Amino acid sequence: MRDDTLTLLADAAAAFAKPDSRRIRALRGRPDGFDRAVWRGMAGQGWFSVTVPEDAGGLGLGLDAAATIATRLGYANYPEPFVAAAVLPTAVLARGDNPAPCAQLLAELCGGDRLVTVAWQDDAGALAAEATAVTEQDGVLAGHCRFVRVAAADVFIVAARGADGLALYAVERDRAGLAVERESAADGSASARLVLAGVAVGAADRLASPLCAPGALAHAADAAVLCTAAELVGIMERVLELTFEYLRTRKQFGKPIGAFQALQHRAVDIWIQKELSRAALDAALRRFAAAATARDRALAASSAKARAADAALRVCKEAVQLHGAIGFTDEYDLSLYFNRALVLCAWLGNAAAHRRRYGDLSAVGDGLAAAAAEAA
């Protein structure tokens, strides 16, 4: 995508989403965990359809547009679930092969009227669609999904394995047989565990058949992984701002603590982690856009999340240490970013999981074999 489009989008996002810790604090622990009015405002910006193809009524931009928005929302610590309830479900809906219900749900989602998310992970949090713990038999869904980041969703798109393979079904939250259990997350939001005890689904509920469901879900999951890395980059940017400002102003032994070399070098090291995560993210977005296969998309997503999750935890932990005791208080805003980072680092695979996935997808030496042969 053209850089100036992204710059305009970044400017618009910065104007819309400003850090406002009072608002964030007030929303913690509330049933939705975020503000539906703000959500509709985000819809009004056209953000939910940035990656939706133009012929489906979207803007048809690349994933870097969604990542630009996610970065800013991370910076402003927005609890509104842009990645889980926009990036993830729109990527699925744009690839479903049941056109009428997909189009309708996509329109309702993009307008901000209905909150939609995707549910497929098992109790262990496996990222692969094939690991779903929900089955479909004769039009009835049974099983469970966990780590559903939008407990308040109006519609869950559930991955289920049936006689003919993996398919995706739309399940409204009030559908008989569906129970939404809540687990509280570190940032004050709720994560849902869905228990499907005989949920009847019809042909109109089946959004994606086995012909396209695995591919659509894999694409969507990797897009969400990348945008989560982007959100973490935004979090790191803000945490570093808070930390450097503190180092410049907090005085001990008669001078600002940021004048001490021991602290300067630690500050530099976490800043490098953020810069590296940013470079890794930008490159991964380019690789994702150019990818010819699902494997290449997965490699791009995992490389970025492995880096960003590892870096964000380091940055946040070091930020607490550089602040001292104030950094560990709930009252100081660092706590909001720290807790959000904990949630996002773990969601859809932590750094170790993505390193493993990256390693498994690329056998040892893949891409290096040529260089090694040359060197021999």
Next chain:
Amino acid sequence: MTTRTSDYGVAQERDWNALPDNAFRQLVRAEFEAHYPAALRFPPGRLRWSRLSGWYLRMAGKGWIAPNWPAEYGGMGLSPAKLLIFIEEQERWGIARFQDHGVLMVGPVLQRFGSEEQRRRFLPHILSCRHIWCQGYSEPGAGSDLAGLSTRARREGDDYVIDGHKIWTTLAQDATHIFVLARTAPEAKKQEGISFLLVDLQQPGITIRPIRDMAGHEEFCEVFFDGARTPAANLVGEENRGWTIAKSLLTFERIFIGSPKLPEYGLAMLENLARARGVDSDPLFRDKFTQVRLDVLHLGDLYARFADTLVRGEPLGPDISMLKIWATETFQRIADLAIETAADCGGLSGDVAMGAASIDALSIFYKARVPTIYGGSNEIQRNILARQVLDLPS
């Protein structure tokens, strides 16, 4: 195709910048692959001029010795984009550097700060490799605090007379000349009394003593000045303005210390090592390997960002220091993993039999020690970033 003339060296056979990037890359690669001696690829340490002269005299004959100089001075006149390609191809093929401070430093300094007389006197000999230059910067008492140097140069008639002691001078054994930072105004503030002098090494007042390093190599030297003389005509720029000249160097070159090529080579070696030891599918090794592999991947992504800046024709900022830190410390992590993976073989030096292969694991471990120290230690780089980029107080 146009032939470009030069008063200083061999004419270039064409305007390289007019070629598409990929065509230029193929052309350079073909030359390297066809003619660079296979036995000299990826050497474990720096090689002496006696082993490299064949190759570099060939480069000089082709007019390829100074890819970074403008064509009017006898260089290849490459644009930043083409120069990056040229150097990437050198690194990719594992071509050993000779003592190239004449090309990298003296040439650019004379082109920018020197007189026409100095350019005519020195540039042709750099291009022909008749003069090999080394760098007289560090001293026993002036390492990271280079401006604290104490080598003195006093004017005596038409000469400067130099007394002092330089150290860590790379491959001075091979050099015919040295460029020296010397104090010409002892009473001035430390940065303001330093001059940049060009000195012939072949004279009685100079003694060179190689220093043996812990890997057993002799890559750097001490250089003693005991009443050494150089004509006043060899002062570059104005007297007492040498610090500005020294600081102006290392702008473009700073990106190369952050190139991913050496860590990529280390990874390939590590992978061969793991296979030879039969641990390449061990989960513990694989996690560690993937970690350094991602470190190298992202080093490449960071490098590309700075390379883009150069290709756009923009200057590099002080944030380039992060590239040096990440590149050199990533290389150290690879080296750490190499000797860990070598297990009991990690204490054996030289080419060591491992399974069916013969691998020198220690060489990269030694090699990884130095880049975090030279070119401004990584601690100095962190100081620069803290003050100039993060805007932390001093």
